[in-house]
Amino acid sequence: MYRxxxxxxxxxxxxxxxxxxxxxxxxxxxxxxxxxxxFDFVETPLGNVMAMxxxxxxxxxxxxxxxxxxxxxxxxxxxxxxxLTEYAKKAxxxxxxxxxxxxxxxxxxxxxxTFQFMRQKRMQTLTDYLKTIGDFALENGxxxxxxxxxxxxxxxxxxxxxxxxFVRQLEHPAVFSLADIFHMALVSEDLSVIKxxxxxxxxxxxxxxxxxxxxxxxxxxxxxxxxxxxxxxxIDYDKKITxxxxxxxxxxxxxxxxxxxxxxxx
Numbered sequence: 001m002y003r004x005x006x007x008x009x010x011x012x013x014x015x016x017x018x019x020x021x022x023x024x025x026x027x028x029x030x031x032x033x034x035x036x037x038x039f040d041f042v043e044t045p046l047g048n049v050m051a052m053x054x055x056x057x058x059x060x061x062x063x064x065x066x067x068x069x070x071x072x073x074x075x076x077x078x079x080x081x082x083x084l085t086e087y088a089k090k091a092x093x094x095x096x097x098x099x100x101x102x103x104x105x106x107x108x109x110x111x112x113x114t115f116q117f118m119r120q121k122r123m124q125t126l127t128d129y130l131k132t133i134g135d136f137a138l139e140n141g142x143x144x145x146x147x148x149x150x151x152x153x154x155x156x157x158x159x160x161x162x163x164x165x166f167v168r169q170l171e172h173p174a175v176f177s178l179a180d181i182f183h184m185a186l187v188s189e190d191l192s193v194i195k196x197x198x199x200x201x202x203x204x205x206x207x208x209x210x211x212x213x214x215x216x217x218x219x220x221x222x223x224x225x226x227x228x229x230x231x232x233x234x235i236d237y238d239k240k241i242t243x244x245x246x247x248x249x250x251x252x253x254x255x256x257x258x259x260x261x262x263x264x265x266x
Contacts, residue, residue, distance in 0.1 A: 070104035108154030207245035215260030229264035
């Protein structure tokens, strides 16, 4: 049986106030609220983990149920190969201490190829980097899942199928694919690919089709969560599913999102 989680974004809107999850106290408050709402775990941008003091990391190991992180690379390090490697090494060591199981590799602008004549070289650079950080992940018991992003965000790994094809060629034991049904909708990728590539998909992001929180589709928008969960249940998907959506008020939308998704569990 899959576990249900919710992403805690960098900015949290809650009860008419704005909270910043790079502050440990705010991250913990959201973590505790989401667990009380029924979720099994939380996810947050890796930047929040890297912003923690060593003392916060030690506390977080006991106080947080942080099982996945997303985003991955800070933009300020793009183009600095040595720093990118050192950042990843430290990041995976922190993930191990915190109990993080999955690192979502998004970083669309990092992997974007500006000039097509450089595509082969850039893809080799990306391949080498994923192998390097894949080794770090393996050493620390973490799985990397590459996130397919829509073409408005990047031009590499836009579909689940493209990402799975790359993962298959990479053949690294710690690197797999993610499926995000919001991005799948934007690129018109059929949900059936989740069944086809079930062995290579180790993490899933869900929302309503417009990226609204589950249970609150926009007016006139038809929810397709039922179609997704029919596939997930049909293949006995047993990994993590995280809500990654636009949160307008965590206090109201968090519990509703859980109730909406939990209703699909077999």
